[in-house]
Amino acid sequence: MTKGYLAIVLHAHLPYVRHEKKSELAEDWLYEAITETYIPLLIIMNRLLEKGVDFHLTINISPPLASMLGDHLLQKRYQQHLEKLIELSEKEISRTSGQPEFNRLAAMYNWLYKEAYYYYHQKYRNNLLKGYQEFQESGQIELITSAATHGYLPLLFTDEAVNAQIKTGVQTYQHFFGRRPAGFWLPECAFKSNLDAILAENELKYFISSSHGVLYANPRPRYGIFAPIYTPAGIAVFGRDLESSKQVWSADEGYPGDFNYREFYRDIGYDLEYDYIKDYLPAGIRKDTGFKYYKITGKTNWKEPYHPQIAREKAAEHADNFIFNRQHQLRYLNSIIDRWPLIVSPYDAELFGHWWFEGPQWLEYLFEKLHYDQDEIETTTLSAYLKKYPRNQVSMPTESSWGYKGYHEVWLNGSNEWIYRHLHQAEVKLNKLADRFSGLSQKNSQKYRALNQLSRELLLAQSSDWAFIMKAKTMVDYAVFRTKKHLHHFFELAEGVERGHINEGLLNYLEKTDNIFPFIDYKTYQSREFKRLRRGV
Amino acid sequence: MDVFLNILIILLAIIIFLVVYYYTSKTDHKRKDYHLPLNQLELEAGAELGVDTRDMQPKVDRQQGTTDISKNVTEHYSLPDKYNENFIRLFARDPAYLYTYWEINNQDFYHHQPVIRLFDQSENSYTDLAIDHGARDWYIKCKANNCYQAVIGYKKEGIFYPLSYSNQIRTPLDRPSDLIDQNWMTIEELSQFKYRIEVDSSAMLKQMEAKRIEADSFSLVKKE
Structure with missing residues (x-):
C-alpha cells in the first residue's frame, strides 16, 4: 500500500546568454549544461520508459532556457561544439594510450559524447524541447514555466512589471509547448504577497515556495509543508521539503561530496598544455572542458583516478538511502496527517550531471528502485496531487525566498543594490510610455517595434542571475555588463520613442541581438486597476 | 660567531618560507571561476557542499590564456546619475531590515537636515532618521509582520517638511503564525x-x- 507521495521538481534555468558573436564565454554555460544535464536527463527518462518504470516528476524549463534551446543559431552552434568534444575525446584516447587508468576514462567520454550526439542530433533533431515535450504528452513529467527572464519578483517595483514577467513566461511556454502551463516556478522561490493574485490572474494553478514561506503562512498551515495550501486569491502553494534537499546537499549526509564521485575541479582544460587544449577552449580562455579524470578522493589536493563502476555503485547506494529516509519521514507523517502526505523536493536541474556527475544515474536508480523495490512511496507531479486532493487549507504564505538567510539579502546587498534604482526607473518609464502610446495598432511600425524592444531590454535586465552573480563574485564583469547594456539601450531607445526620433540602426541591432520573445507586446505594461481577485477584499 | 651563524640560518629560512608562501597564495587566489552560476544552492549549501571546498582546488597555474572579459565594454554603457524626479521607494529585505532608496531634487532639502520619517502603521507611530545629504539609500531596522511607510523630507527649525512618500509595505513573518x-x-x-x-x-x-x-x-x- 502507498503511504505517501514524492514530488521531485527540477528547476532548469540559465540566463539568456545568446550572443551574435561566436565563442562568448557565457554561451559555454549553455553548452556545459546541455551536455552534462539536459541531454543526460532525457537519456535516463528514455531508459526508464523502455524498462517500463512508472515515474513522475515536475520539470521547469525556464523561459530564457527554453528560448535558447529552441534557437536555431544556438542549436547549430551546440552541434558543432559537441562535434569538437568528440574530436577531443579521440585525441585524448591516443594521448592517454600509455596510461590505462585514464585511457578507459577517455574512452568513456568518447562514448558519452557520441551517445549525447545521437540523442541530440539524430533523435531530437537538435531540439531538446521536443524530447521534454514528448515526456509531458505521455504523462511521465509535467513541464511548468517561470518568470520571463527569471526576474526576482519581490524586488520589482510595479505590478505591471511583475505581470509582464509572469505573462511573458506563460506565453513562452505556450509558444514552445503548445498549451497553457498549470504550474509556475517562482524564481528563487521568492514570494511576496500580491504575487499570488497576479499568478492566479494569469490562470496558473500552483507555485512552489520556500519551506518557511509556507511554515510561516497565516493562518498556520495544519499540515505544514506536507500538503499544499491555497492563498485567498485562489492558487495552490507547495512548500519545499528541507530534509530531502539537505540529504542531497549537506556535507555530513550529502551525497555529491562522496569521495568516490568524480571531482569537479580537476579538468584537462586547466591541467593540460595550453597548445594542446587551446582549440577546445572558448576564445582560448582556460576553463572546464568536461574531461575530468579524478575522483574527489579526500579533503586534500591529492586526487586519484576516477572509477566509474565504483561511483555507480555509490549512486545506487545513495538512492537506497534516500528512499529509506523518505519512508521513515512518510511513516511519521502518516501518523499525524489524515491523508497521504506529499514530500516536495525541488532542486536546480544543473546539480544533476553538471555539478554532481553521477546525479542523473542517481535519479535513474531512484525511480527504478521506487518502482520495483518498495510500495510505500509513489512519485507524482504537482498537478496530479492537486487533482487527488482538491480541498486544502486557505492560508497566505509569507514573503521569503530559498536563498541564503531565507529572504532577499542575496539579491539585495552592498554588491548589487545599485541596480534597483535603474531597473525600477525603467519599469516606471515603460509603464508611462505604454499608457501614452496605448492606441498604436500597426505592429510593424517603427514605434510599435521600438516599444516591444523596450520590453525585451527591460526583461533581460531584470534577470535575477545578474544580481546573484554580483553577490557570488563569479563573473561579476559579465553581470554588470549585461545589466548596464540592457538598461543603457533601454533608456536610449525610450528617449527616441518619446521624442519621435527612433534610431533605426540601434533598433535593428537590438532586435537582432536580443531576439528573445518574438511574440511580446508592450501593451502588457499598460497600467490597470488589477481586478480585485475575489469580490470583497 | 656560532650564534650569529645560527641566527643567520634561521633568518634565511624564514625569508625563504615567506617568499614561497607569498607566491603560492598568490596563484591560489587568482583563479577565476567561469563555471555556470549555481543558483541559490551555492550560497545556501556552499560551505556544506563537499565538492566545493577551497582546499580541493588543484595547485596548477591557471593563468595562461585567461583574460578579463568585457571589462572595457562595461564602461561603455553608462547609466544616468539621476532621473530628475522626486521619489522614495521602500522594500523589506527581510523581517529585520527595510531597504529604501530615493532621489530628491529640491534646494531646501540640501540646505537643511534631511530626514526620513518612518511610519510604523501597526503601532501608529513614527521615528525620524537623520540622513546625510550625500546618501542615496539606507537600510533601516524594522519589526517582522508590520506595516511601514517612509516619507522623506527635511527639518527646518524643528518642523518636518515632507517631500515624497514611499509605497506601503508589510514585512515578512519570522516565525509560525499565531493564528490557527x-x-x-x-x-x-x-x-x-x-x-x-x-x-x-x-x-x-x-x-x-x-x-x-x-x-x-x-x-x-x-x-x-
Missing part, C-alpha cells in the same frame, strides 16, 4: 463570495487592517 484558524476548501468554493462572509479570521483581519491603514495614512497626511 482553519478553513479547508476547494478552489471553486474559495472563489465564491460566501467565503468572505463565513468568518475567516485572516480575511477579517486583513479588512480591518486595510481600514486602519487608510485611517492612518489619512492622519499621516493631515499631521503634516
Whole structure:
C-alpha cells in the first residue's frame, strides 16, 4: 500500500546568454549544461520508459532556457561544439594510450559524447524541447514555466512589471509547448504577497515556495509543508521539503561530496598544455572542458583516478538511502496527517550531471528502485496531487525566498543594490510610455517595434542571475555588463520613442541581438486597476 | 660567531618560507571561476557542499590564456546619475531590515537636515532618521509582520517638511503564525463570495487592517 507521495521538481534555468558573436564565454554555460544535464536527463527518462518504470516528476524549463534551446543559431552552434568534444575525446584516447587508468576514462567520454550526439542530433533533431515535450504528452513529467527572464519578483517595483514577467513566461511556454502551463516556478522561490493574485490572474494553478514561506503562512498551515495550501486569491502553494534537499546537499549526509564521485575541479582544460587544449577552449580562455579524470578522493589536493563502476555503485547506494529516509519521514507523517502526505523536493536541474556527475544515474536508480523495490512511496507531479486532493487549507504564505538567510539579502546587498534604482526607473518609464502610446495598432511600425524592444531590454535586465552573480563574485564583469547594456539601450531607445526620433540602426541591432520573445507586446505594461481577485477584499 | 651563524640560518629560512608562501597564495587566489552560476544552492549549501571546498582546488597555474572579459565594454554603457524626479521607494529585505532608496531634487532639502520619517502603521507611530545629504539609500531596522511607510523630507527649525512618500509595505513573518484558524476548501468554493462572509479570521483581519491603514495614512497626511 502507498503511504505517501514524492514530488521531485527540477528547476532548469540559465540566463539568456545568446550572443551574435561566436565563442562568448557565457554561451559555454549553455553548452556545459546541455551536455552534462539536459541531454543526460532525457537519456535516463528514455531508459526508464523502455524498462517500463512508472515515474513522475515536475520539470521547469525556464523561459530564457527554453528560448535558447529552441534557437536555431544556438542549436547549430551546440552541434558543432559537441562535434569538437568528440574530436577531443579521440585525441585524448591516443594521448592517454600509455596510461590505462585514464585511457578507459577517455574512452568513456568518447562514448558519452557520441551517445549525447545521437540523442541530440539524430533523435531530437537538435531540439531538446521536443524530447521534454514528448515526456509531458505521455504523462511521465509535467513541464511548468517561470518568470520571463527569471526576474526576482519581490524586488520589482510595479505590478505591471511583475505581470509582464509572469505573462511573458506563460506565453513562452505556450509558444514552445503548445498549451497553457498549470504550474509556475517562482524564481528563487521568492514570494511576496500580491504575487499570488497576479499568478492566479494569469490562470496558473500552483507555485512552489520556500519551506518557511509556507511554515510561516497565516493562518498556520495544519499540515505544514506536507500538503499544499491555497492563498485567498485562489492558487495552490507547495512548500519545499528541507530534509530531502539537505540529504542531497549537506556535507555530513550529502551525497555529491562522496569521495568516490568524480571531482569537479580537476579538468584537462586547466591541467593540460595550453597548445594542446587551446582549440577546445572558448576564445582560448582556460576553463572546464568536461574531461575530468579524478575522483574527489579526500579533503586534500591529492586526487586519484576516477572509477566509474565504483561511483555507480555509490549512486545506487545513495538512492537506497534516500528512499529509506523518505519512508521513515512518510511513516511519521502518516501518523499525524489524515491523508497521504506529499514530500516536495525541488532542486536546480544543473546539480544533476553538471555539478554532481553521477546525479542523473542517481535519479535513474531512484525511480527504478521506487518502482520495483518498495510500495510505500509513489512519485507524482504537482498537478496530479492537486487533482487527488482538491480541498486544502486557505492560508497566505509569507514573503521569503530559498536563498541564503531565507529572504532577499542575496539579491539585495552592498554588491548589487545599485541596480534597483535603474531597473525600477525603467519599469516606471515603460509603464508611462505604454499608457501614452496605448492606441498604436500597426505592429510593424517603427514605434510599435521600438516599444516591444523596450520590453525585451527591460526583461533581460531584470534577470535575477545578474544580481546573484554580483553577490557570488563569479563573473561579476559579465553581470554588470549585461545589466548596464540592457538598461543603457533601454533608456536610449525610450528617449527616441518619446521624442519621435527612433534610431533605426540601434533598433535593428537590438532586435537582432536580443531576439528573445518574438511574440511580446508592450501593451502588457499598460497600467490597470488589477481586478480585485475575489469580490470583497 | 656560532650564534650569529645560527641566527643567520634561521633568518634565511624564514625569508625563504615567506617568499614561497607569498607566491603560492598568490596563484591560489587568482583563479577565476567561469563555471555556470549555481543558483541559490551555492550560497545556501556552499560551505556544506563537499565538492566545493577551497582546499580541493588543484595547485596548477591557471593563468595562461585567461583574460578579463568585457571589462572595457562595461564602461561603455553608462547609466544616468539621476532621473530628475522626486521619489522614495521602500522594500523589506527581510523581517529585520527595510531597504529604501530615493532621489530628491529640491534646494531646501540640501540646505537643511534631511530626514526620513518612518511610519510604523501597526503601532501608529513614527521615528525620524537623520540622513546625510550625500546618501542615496539606507537600510533601516524594522519589526517582522508590520506595516511601514517612509516619507522623506527635511527639518527646518524643528518642523518636518515632507517631500515624497514611499509605497506601503508589510514585512515578512519570522516565525509560525499565531493564528490557527482553519478553513479547508476547494478552489471553486474559495472563489465564491460566501467565503468572505463565513468568518475567516485572516480575511477579517486583513479588512480591518486595510481600514486602519487608510485611517492612518489619512492622519499621516493631515499631521503634516
